[in-house]
Amino acid sequence: MSYQFTVSPDFTPDHLSGWYIFNTWLQHQTDNAIHLEMYNDFHDQRVAIQKNNVDLIYANPFDAAMLVREKGFKPLVKSLGISDExxxxxxxxxxxxxxxxxxxxxxxxxxxxxxxxxxxxxxxxxxxxxxxxxxxxxxxxxxxxxxxxxxxxxxxxxxxxxxxxxxxxxxxxxxxxxxxSQISVIHHSLMIGPRLLDQREKIQNILVQMANDEKGKGVLDSLGFTEWQVVNDEEMEFMIDLMDTLTM
Amino acid sequence: MLHDMKAEDIVGDFTEVTLKLYGGLSREVLFTEIETPYPDGKLIVSTTDTKGIITHVNRSFVEMAGYEESELIGAPHSILRHPDMPPAAFKDLWDTVSKGLKWQGFVKNLRKDGGYYWVKATVIPNVRNGEVMGYTSVRRKPSRTKVEECIKLYPTLF
Missing domain, CATH: 3.40.190.10 (Periplasmic binding protein-like II)
Structure with missing residues (x-):
């Protein structure tokens, strides 16, 4: 079975190749066939999510509520020390x-x-x-x-x-x-969909350990990140609630 | 636990009143006419349990309220209640969020030093597995026009 990974279309263009490198690394580490699909814009990406085509996503915080509450996604990790301001x-x-x-x-x-x-x-x-x-x-x-x-x-x-x-x-x-802005708690997150949920803990552990491995560290560098940090369910719910207050 | 305000904490000339709070509580409140401007770009965030007891505050909350974090955690949210705020506003807040809905309004909050600050507040219920576990309140910088409207309106609501 092949899974689909996608990245929020607002990624920094300099890191485009980094996401392909990351996807290759992730396939090796998890023994999953994962196809990276980069959508041109948020609209196309949301259509794919609605069609249940997406299994793994580096998601914009704005889409987190829809992913969790409508599509059964769970958070995996966020980039340590990076928040959206x-x-x-x-x-x-x-x-x-x-x-x-x-x-x-x-x-x-x-x-x-x-x-x-x-x-x-x-x-x-x-x-x-x-x-x-x-x-x-x-x-x-x-x-x-x-x-x-x-x-x-x-x-x-x-x-x-x-x-x-x-x-x-x-x-x-x-x-x-x-x-x-100095909000500190709004951030992109790597999230996992229903078809991969049984591998959540395994993938989370692999990602958290990534910075301890020389090759993994190089892949993180290509994304402009230093380390992945676990995002638990309550932390994600807190951010969703916060975003909810801000859209009013 | 909600303590009466102390004169030694107050900066400037102050007025003293007894504030009647929800649940039969009352508090001696000392307040001044000194406004602290809302900082640009920041959000003040707190969460409470279902009874309105503070369970989490962010750094901006601590900075603007003037209390230590340890004084805030475990205190009722009415620790910020300013005597110029009409009780009807908070009744509306609780009536709204207890139905599972979002509430938004402009609020004059009381600082530990007796001063005040205006916020645009949004409160939402934290629903987990279908159950309300508490409330999150997020405040942002209000427009001066809206604040001026509230300064005229709120005294008529007592």
Whole structure:
């Protein structure tokens, strides 16, 4: 039997090959045939999940509730020390100093990443801004979010903090951070579906031990991670509850 | 356990009142007019058991409330209750979450030092295996417009 593994489409492009290397490593370690399917966007990935095609997923926190509560997925691990944080930034020439001074009608450049979008919009709430009174400028990547700000095609950009920090210094010099989230408890997680659940403990142990093995460590490096850390059911339920409060 | 507030903990001139709390409890509360602004980008998170006793707080909760974590765990959530908050708001909260629904509202919270801070609060029941095990409350920065509306509205609800 072959299983399907997929990765949240908001992965850093630099780590694309890392996920293929990880999949090969995982197949060897678990003696399972696992096919890595990279979907172009969240919509295509969610269609595959709804069709029960997915068995293993490095999931965006926004999708965790659906995976656990509707599709019977369980958490395995998360990357140690990495949480999803968002940044709201403007063109450095913009005179606005505080989010609260932004006005309805502004253009907001965003990517498709649902958790970052949500955190960014929460950080705009102090200015009484929401989806009904701003204009979204959809962008495929965070570099394009930055470009929209630099060309004054958007007033505000919402970034994954890690992606903002990875922008070139030349770009960052022309931007200014208005607010950076410090939430700490929202994170991507590797999750396992019903067809593989009987192997959950075995796979979890293999992943947790990965950093102790030289080859495993190299694979983690290619993903930009240092170590996997167990996510237990209650920790996942806590994050789902928290996300639930934030979508209201 | 909920203790009366102490004058030595208070920063600035204060007013003293006896607050009647849910369950027949009452508390001597000392409060000032000093506002602590909500920090940008942070969420204040806590969980309680089904009786409203605090079981978990995050760092932002501790920083904004001004209590030590050890003073908060095991205390009723009403340790944050400010006398300017109308009891009707909390009745609405409990009526809503006890039906298994989410509640959202703007709340003026009381700090240990007698000061206050406004939050936009969302409370949801923690349902595990079909049973409500407790509640999670997440607060975020409110808009000043909404706070100003509440400052006008809440005194009319007593």
């Amino acid at each position: 968002a940044i709201v930034a403007v063109n450095a020439d913009n005179h606005v100093e505080d989010v609260a001074h932004l006005k309805p009608g502004i253009k907001v450049a965003v990517t498709e990443a649902p958790d970052v979008h949500m955190m960014g919009m929460i950080m705009l709430e102090p200015a009484d801004l929401d989806a009904s009174n701003v204009e979204m400028v959809a962008s495929d990547t965070y570099v394009l979010v930055a470009k929209h700000l630099l060309k004054n095609e958007a007033d505000v950009g919402i970034f994954l903090a890690e992606a903002y920090d990875d922008l070139s210094n030349m770009i960052k010099k022309q931007l200014r951070i208005l607010v950076r």
